[in-house]
Amino acid sequence: MTETHESYGQLMLVFGAVALLAIPLRSALRKVALPALIAFIALGLALSAADESLEFMTRDLRDQTGVLAQLGLVALLFRVGLESDPDRLAGQLRRAVVIWLPNMAVPAALAFALIWAWPGLGPIPALLTAIAASATSIGISTAPWEEAGALQSDDGALMLDVAELDDLSAAILLGIVFAVVPNLHEGNGTMGQAAWAGAVQIAKITLFSAACYAFSRLVEPRLSAIFADLDPRTGPFVFAAGTVFLIAATADALGFSMAIGAIFAGLAFSRDPAERQIDDAFASILALFSPFFFLSIGLSVEFDRFGATLSLAAALFVALVAGKALGAGLPAWAVSGRRTGQIIGASMVPRAEIFLIVMAHGLSMGAWAVPSELYTASVLAAVATCIAGPLVVAQLLGRTRP
Template sequence: MTEAHESYGQFMLLLGVVAVLGIPLRSALRKMALPALVAFIGLGVAISAADQSFGFLTQRLDDGIGLLAQIGLVALLFRVGIESDLGRLAGQMRRAAAIWLPNMILPAVLAFALIWAWPGFGLVPALLTGIAASATSIGISTAPWEEASALQSDNGALMLDVAEIDDVSAVVLLGIVFAVVPNLQNGNAMIGEAVWAGGVQLAKIALFSGVCYLFSRFAEPRLSALFSRFDRQTGPFVFAAGTVFLIAALADMLGFSMAIGAIFAGLAFSRDPEERQIDDAFAYVLALFGPFFFLSVGLSVGFETIWTALTLAMALFLALFAGKLIGAGLAAWAVAGRKTGWLIGMSMVPRAEIFLIVMAHGLSLGSWAVPQELYTASVLAAVATCIVAPLIVSRLLANEERTTEATT
């Protein structure tokens, strides 16, 4: 009992410290045009390094951080879904899809080829890294556009549409790869089983998405209205919060990922008339629990592997950077012009939640899937994309604004 109480005390201490530090860290990084995840991943790495000397991270505390990280991840991806404008997306689907396809394929191919050719890795690490590299972090991508008040422009809308398709397709791939990878552990002998598992998983995801659509179309409006009558102020949010965790849990039980459930739940609620109220309320959940997802990423970094992983991290960063810049940039150039091409290509470069989920899942499977050195290099490369790309996008948007002012 005493040991349990000590663990709870440590848990509450960490929760309080991260919550209190979160606001000034976000504020300081926002002034530098940097995402807050940089600080929280760095904090996780620092705690991991300190633990090597003092050994204060107990299994209970680690499990508690993992739970908070999952809540934060669900809140993060729910907001990605609920902030999606499906009506606008349908209107720009042809233009956005023309950019989305090379935007997904090229970085996946480059990352796969890099890890496949790198000494000491094989098919499964290369496959996981390639799938992870195909994703974009919509939250990081949109931040500089919002700061420049450019997100509502035609170019901003196009960028947002591409990022939304990117995120949805990435979580679908995430669900498929979770089913396929375990069958590849023993090599080519299991290829047939992997293909079958992937097909079954895709069918299950299609059925799951259909059920979510029916819920969104017929049940959600009535249930939201009912809970609003019970409690006008908190009813819609509490109903949405309960539902998103139920859908995330269902997705997890079906063998997908809670990430799929969270983003599909967000899409289901994106049609709700109370969407803005729900979204604003979930911002508080995300502010409290979101940092723990990135903290857990930092904690999983092998501090002893950081120096040996630096060369791989730099090579992977170049693959991640070039894949999106060229894949999305050239396609956007063809669709909307050179300046828009550079802007959208650079905006697609950041990798965060989906990229890190895939690599963390591989790490949890064992070194045959994602060795510690590769995971560490992936985290470093992802953080670099989230630092470099927003700074460049901010400058490009500022230059575009000055050019527009000069010509008017």
């Protein structure tokens, strides 16, 4: 009993310290046009490095921090879906698809080729890295546009549509690939079994998507109204919060990722008239728990061969940047002109939530899926993209650093 109390005491210490650090860190990094996740990943890296010698992170504390990280992950991706506009996206789909398809395919191809050719890695790590590389980070991509007051422009709307398509398609691919790769692993199955697993997963995701759509059209408005009548101030938020975790848990039980469930839950509530109220209320959950997702990413890094990963991290960073600059920048240039191509290409560069989710899940499956060297390199490369992308976009939009 004493050990349990001590473990909870350590958790409360970590929770309180991170919560108090969150706002000052966000404020400081916002002044230099950088996302706060950089600081939280760096804090996780520092704790992991210190734990190598001090061994103060107990298994219980790591597990409990992992629970907070999952809460943060669900909150992050629920908000991605909530802030999406399916109707606007459908109206812009033809224009956005011209950019979206190469924007996913080119970075995926570059990342796959790099990792497959890298000594000691192979096709499965290459496949997972390719899926991760195809995504972007919509929150980080939009931040410099909002700072410049340009998000409502035609270029801003186009960038937002492409980023939303990126995240949605990458999340769906994530659910399919993680059902397939265990069968591709040597000794675990055949290509036929892998294809069958993929087909079953596609069918389940299709049915899950249809169920979420029906819920958003037929059920959610009625239940949300009932909760609002019972408690006008907090009812819609509590209903949304409870529902998002139920949908995320359902997605996890079906063998997807909770990421898919959280995004689809957000899409289901994006049509709600109380969407702005829900979004504002969810911002508090996001502020408290999202740092722990990025903290856990840093904590997962092992420092045994840290120096050896730097060359891989540098090569992966180049592939991630070049993939989006070519895959998004050139099509956007063709559609809307050179300046638009430059800005949208740079806006697609940041990789955070989906990229890190894929790599962290692969790491949990074993070294055959994502070796620790590749995971560490991926974290470093992701942080670098989150620094480079916003800085370039801010300059292109005419925003000067303080």
